[in-house]
Amino acid sequence: MRNPIRKRILVTGGAGFLGSHLCERLLADGHDVLCVDNFFTGTKDNIVHLIGNPHFEALRHDVTFPLYVEVDEIYNLACPASPIHYQFDPVQTTKTSVHGAINMLGLAKRIKAKIFQASTSEVYGDPKVHPQPEDYWGHVNPVGLRSCYDEGKRCAETLFFDYRRQHNLRIKVARIFNTYGPRMHPNDGRVVSNFIVQALNGKPITIYGDGRQTRSFCYVDDLIEGFVRLMNTPDDFTGPVNLGNPGEFTIRELAEKVIAMTGSKSKLVFKSLPSDDPMQRCPDIALAKQQFGWEPAIDLGSGLTKTIAYFRSLSRP
Ligand code: NAD
């Protein structure tokens, strides 16, 4: 007989940065985990330490195609997340968000599973309200270079809420703000990994624009705790709910912090700002605090220490 506490949980995008940490956490909590990934940006290296665990299974599959499995819960994370990767094949990015959501929602409906969506702060676009609460509808360019990702994720949210209204599905929608930590892809162009890799290699630190744009950086362990708590809220709480660290830093401050912490001799260089790059971004996390008592515990300095140690270990032979 199956242990009733042990749930069968599907994680799409499970071989990616966040997905691999989530698989680890769910296994540690005593569940059976099915990791589904097409390995576009994810890698087997991220999950190699889990292979061999009898409660873990990895399946190569693209979520734009239907999937027939039997599980109790679904975390839908499949989607490239860094601008370089999601702009590489923008049509596939939109398909992954939209067809992927339809397929996973269809699966959840058939098997009556609870389903979580990894949405994003990008649904707020270049925000005119600061910090961003969940009831802000955003300021998004529908036809720009970031639109495949932003609008794909917005449409996925729409689908989640329509499946809820039409089919009474149990849904949980998290709007994730910039998250960093070990297993970020070293070449995916995101700011934290870029700056650390550049600093460790003594290469110039590339600041896009004047570096006065802001971001709020959440350490991965804090975020994963938020995922699990949100998934376990009562069925009448659906979100959308912001998950991120409200500590706000300019990109220049981040660069200076990384240089100081790595002891690097790298100099700052200024490059042009990519189009539609949001000027400021900071989550209002009052709803997460109130609904499931969540707030980040790891400050930027402590999180960067762990992340720098990870990137140093990659460069060792
Ligand atoms: P990631 O690129 O490391 O992981 C995404 C994973 O999805 C990869 O393993 C990739 O191979 C897989 N994937 C992509 N397309 C797929 C498809 N069609 N079928 C199956 N698998 C597919 O990125 P991440 O940072 O781990 O992001 C995970 C999720 O969280 C994404 O949905 C992303 O939009 C969301 N998110 C992340 C952040 C962040 O700061 N990391 C912020 C906001 C939202």
Ligand code: UDP
């Ligand atoms: N950025 C930068 N230098 C880099 C990479 C990114 O100045 O080498 C800037 C980028 O223009 C943006 C911020 O850092 O303003 C965060 O970029 P990232 O790609 O990490 O995430 P997003 O723009 O999706 O928040």
